Amino acid sequence: MSRPASLRVATALLALGLVLAACDSDEGVEPPATLVALDAKLGIQKVWGTTLGGKDKSLRLGLAPAVLDGKVYAAGNDGTIAAFDGPSGRTLWRRNTKLPLSGGPGAGHGLVIAGTSDGQLIALDAESGNERWRVRLSGEVLAAPAIAPQAVVVRTVDGRVRALSPETGKELWTNEEQVPRLSLRGISRPVIAGDTVLCAYDNGKVAAYAITGGDVLWDTAVSPSRGKTELERLVDIDGPMAVSGHDVFVAGFQGRVAMVALDSGQVWWSRESSSYRGLALAGETLYVTTADSLVTAMRRRDGTPNWQQDRLARRGLTSPAIDGEAVVVADFEGWVHWLDQSSGALLGRYRAGSKRFTNAPVAADGLVYLQNDAGELFALRAQPRK
Numbered sequence: 001m002s003r004p005a006s007l008r009v010a011t012a013l014l015a016l017g018l019v020l021a022a023c024d025s026d027e028g029v030e031p032p033a034t035l036v037a038l039d040a041k042l043g044i045q046k047v048w049g050t051t052l053g054g055k056d057k058s059l060r061l062g063l064a065p066a067v068l069d070g071k072v073y074a075a076g077n078d079g080t081i082a083a084f085d086g087p088s089g090r091t092l093w094r095r096n097t098k099l100p101l102s103g104g105p106g107a108g109h110g111l112v113i114a115g116t117s118d119g120q121l122i123a124l125d126a127e128s129g130n131e132r133w134r135v136r137l138s139g140e141v142l143a144a145p146a147i148a149p150q151a152v153v154v155r156t157v158d159g160r161v162r163a164l165s166p167e168t169g170k171e172l173w174t175n176e177e178q179v180p181r182l183s184l185r186g187i188s189r190p191v192i193a194g195d196t197v198l199c200a201y202d203n204g205k206v207a208a209y210a211i212t213g214g215d216v217l218w219d220t221a222v223s224p225s226r227g228k229t230e231l232e233r234l235v236d237i238d239g240p241m242a243v244s245g246h247d248v249f250v251a252g253f254q255g256r257v258a259m260v261a262l263d264s265g266q267v268w269w270s271r272e273s274s275s276y277r278g279l280a281l282a283g284e285t286l287y288v289t290t291a292d293s294l295v296t297a298m299r300r301r302d303g304t305p306n307w308q309q310d311r312l313a314r315r316g317l318t319s320p321a322i323d324g325e326a327v328v329v330a331d332f333e334g335w336v337h338w339l340d341q342s343s344g345a346l347l348g349r350y351r352a353g354s355k356r357f358t359n360a361p362v363a364a365d366g367l368v369y370l371q372n373d374a375g376e377l378f379a380l381r382a383q384p385r386k
Helices: 005-025
Strands: 042-051 066-068 071-075 080-085 091-096 101-108 111-116 120-125 131-136 152-155 160-164 171-176 191-193 196-200 205-210 216-221 242-244 247-251 255-261 267-273 278-282 285-289 295-299 305-309 321-323 326-330 335-340 346-351 362-364 367-371 376-384
Touching (some): 278 321
Antiparallel strands (some): 196 205, 242 247, 326 335
């Protein structure tokens, strides 16, 4: 029997608190890297910004903008879900659901869907913002659902993955993976690749399911648990996965970065690493934000490191995003950083507010969209300096 959502949340918070406490008690732990003067190659402009609501409570929520067809969809912890025109920031619609939103939104196939900290999922019409349906789940939602014509797929913190009808929200199938007694707060967003649903779990496994029926296609331990204590055995995969062709890329905390075969789950290569933020893929290069906020570029085909940027160490960096020829990450003080894809050199930075960015930026159509933990949404543009 799975644990109640409230207990799961408490356990996750306890795990994160223990990790931070362990770090604080170590007198040898270095402070976050200080930002030094930068000969910026890029000029960063704030194109627009707005507030979605939700005070900065350090809840590490999975609220991040979704961009689709030139529109930006975003949600705030106080219950607001809104749609904006991407280039101008003009509000297209705004709805107050009065729900404690904690994950999402996901957008696609005419729907905008977000989850809550008390285990609900709400679907709105993408054009009008009108409510289409809402359902009760078994646990907190800390990642955006994945949406396909056949199903809406959502993960909850109790280790369950569900497929729901896009039309009604009715459950189509469910699967469950055992959750360790201790885990970090966060979950990896499900990924739909053709007729396959991919999910990464807190026990270091990645599983593939048939989108129709939910049959388990394969189940692979990417980051096996090891160590004498529960803290040492934390192997959560909480960051986003990347899928390209027949390859799946994944990174786990105190585990590995790995490339897995989409059709079989076979691990083609893996390298020791620790990341709870995740990775991004651009062409033949994989970009990973490590647990100590080093940004590493790896060769896609075998994981060979190309470069590593350590000037942002311990600054609580987000998972990376790809903006043209640059890699973008944001940090715990509201700074957004652009790195050169080929060398890792710092190209520019911009301070978007003063609150922490927990979730990855989203780059689309020449703009970078970010939402901080206080519910502030920004659209930024980077251009070469003349």
